[in-house]
Amino acid sequence: MIKVAINGYGTIGKRVADAVAAQPDMEVIGVSKTKPSAEAFIANQRGYPLYIAEINRKPLFEEAGIEVAGDVIEMIKQADIVVDATPGGIGVKNKKLYELHDVKAIWQGGEDHEVAGFSFCSSCNYEEAKGRQFTRVVSCNTTGLCRIIHAVDEAFRVKRVRATMVRRGSDPGEVKKGPVDAIVLNPVEIPSHHGPDVQSVLPQINITTMAMIVPTTFMHMHALQMELEKEATKEDIIGIIEAHPRMGLVRGATGIKSTAELKEFAQDMGRQRADLYENCIFADSVGFVGKELFLFQAIHQEADVVVENVDAIRAMMNGAADAATSIQMTNEALGFHAI
Numbered sequence: 001m002i003k004v005a006i007n008g009y010g011t012i013g014k015r016v017a018d019a020v021a022a023q024p025d026m027e028v029i030g031v032s033k034t035k036p037s038a039e040a041f042i043a044n045q046r047g048y049p050l051y052i053a054e055i056n057r058k059p060l061f062e063e064a065g066i067e068v069a070g071d072v073i074e075m076i077k078q079a080d081i082v083v084d085a086t087p088g089g090i091g092v093k094n095k096k097l098y099e100l101h102d103v104k105a106i107w108q109g110g111e112d113h114e115v116a117g118f119s120f121c122s123s124c125n126y127e128e129a130k131g132r133q134f135t136r137v138v139s140c141n142t143t144g145l146c147r148i149i150h151a152v153d154e155a156f157r158v159k160r161v162r163a164t165m166v167r168r169g170s171d172p173g174e175v176k177k178g179p180v181d182a183i184v185l186n187p188v189e190i191p192s193h194h195g196p197d198v199q200s201v202l203p204q205i206n207i208t209t210m211a212m213i214v215p216t217t218f219m220h221m222h223a224l225q226m227e228l229e230k231e232a233t234k235e236d237i238i239g240i241i242e243a244h245p246r247m248g249l250v251r252g253a254t255g256i257k258s259t260a261e262l263k264e265f266a267q268d269m270g271r272q273r274a275d276l277y278e279n280c281i282f283a284d285s286v287g288f289v290g291k292e293l294f295l296f297q298a299i300h301q302e303a304d305v306v307v308e309n310v311d312a313i314r315a316m317m318n319g320a321a322d323a324a325t326s327i328q329m330t331n332e333a334l335g336f337h338a339i
């Protein structure tokens, strides 16, 4: 069994912990928090040993009735691999710790590519992650872009990509974040970080991205254009999406035209936490003007990177022969079939 520690049990960390716990070849040896919270109670309830960043805060947890197993260093010492899901900018500070204890580590998209020197997306570059000490799983939007761009590029060669990301303002629990009543250009400058980030996984892709944030909490929406070198039809693209284990189609017959309806759909499907791990591509938006492909896709920010983290663990631990095997194992353990 691969011993996995999750340093930072928040939006991403708690989902990665549950996904790891579901895998037949992995176990969660600990998760971490800095302060007592609802998530800390849940960690206890789920039976994940809870470690804390500063051991002198242990009485605070115990007074709240939360059991503490030890400090983060003790957790790291027991792990084969650490998934660092601390907030962006904190993870990089933990690198020295992972080096000191000679443990493998995975960072998230809130950190720069340089933290690991290697950026990951399962269906794009699994082979290159094999055996590595450090890896960074790219951000939720970048993951969604990489999946579709790589799949279309393999079949029809992508000449140029233009993408606009309409991003959720905050995660559902982040009551102090906004915007409440604005469309915020984030950033004003072009490109947004997503284009260069895609190139950290797919260096050959010519891509420019723009991004803004809006007052919603569930999912981002991408307006995506790809100029292709070879002739392709709408049916070809639909076929690529249907064959991909991490991409799904929102079919016209569902009547779904929004992220709100997708949330209802995910809940009705019985997905844990309404998580949509797959790119949700609107089938009726897929179309061509000449050799230029257009589509809309919704990306669930809290979920798509979770399955990628599980595959990154397997690749770095040499736990599966190839990407297809790992992706299938991950999906099956979660009972996940793309829509």
Ligand SMILES: NC(=O)C1=CN([C@@H]2O[C@H](COP(=O)(O)OP(=O)(O)OC[C@H]3O[C@@H](n4cnc5c(N)ncnc54)[C@H](OP(=O)(O)O)[C@@H]3O)[C@@H](O)[C@H]2O)C=CC1
Binding pocket: 007, 008, 009, 010, 011, 012, 013, 032, 033, 034, 035, 036, 037, 039, 053, 072, 085, 086, 087, 088, 089, 090, 108, 109, 110, 111, 138, 139, 140, 171, 301, 302, 305
């Ligand atoms: N949320 C999203 O939609 C996505 C986030 N990401 C990336 O994932 C990473 C994590 O983001 P997210 O899950 O949203 O963040 P959250 O703020 O939800 O969770 C971060 C967790 O880290 C804990 N933490 C903070 N400091 C430390 C520390 N020094 N040692 C151990 N634990 C610590 C916090 O605990 P406590 O509350 O006790 O302080 C909290 O549980 C970021 O890089 C982000 O950019 C990537 C894709 C999507």
Ligand SMILES: O=C(OP(=O)(O)O)[C@H](O)COP(=O)(O)O
Binding pocket: 109, 110, 139, 140, 141, 142, 167, 169, 301
């Ligand atoms: O990885 C994400 O978005 P991103 O791909 O736009 O950087 C997550 O939604 C986190 O974004 P945040 O930095 O707005 O919390």
